[in-house]
Amino acid sequence: MRITVDIDEATLEEVIKLTGEKKKGPAVTKAATEFVRRQLAREFGRRVMEGEFEDYPLTNAEIETVDR
Numbered sequence: 001m002r003i004t005v006d007i008d009e010a011t012l013e014e015v016i017k018l019t020g021e022k023k024k025g026p027a028v029t030k031a032a033t034e035f036v037r038r039q040l041a042r043e044f045g046r047r048v049m050e051g052e053f054e055d056y057p058l059t060n061a062e063i064e065t066v067d068r
């Protein structure tokens with residue numbers, strides 16, 4: 001899907017640098033995808049810590065190791 005967004009030049013340059021992409025579009029896509037992945041992982045971790053998945057096989061220490 002194509003969209004138009006306004007991103008300040010300094011932020012866009014940082015996104016390109018951090019993602020390792022050469023072009024703006026793939027850099028923004030990669031950054032957005034990574035943001036979503038991390039938010040979902042954080043939410044899953046919170047739910048595990050709150051005991052929502054009582055039969056989840058990993059301990060807290062194991063989860064923290066995997067998250068890094």
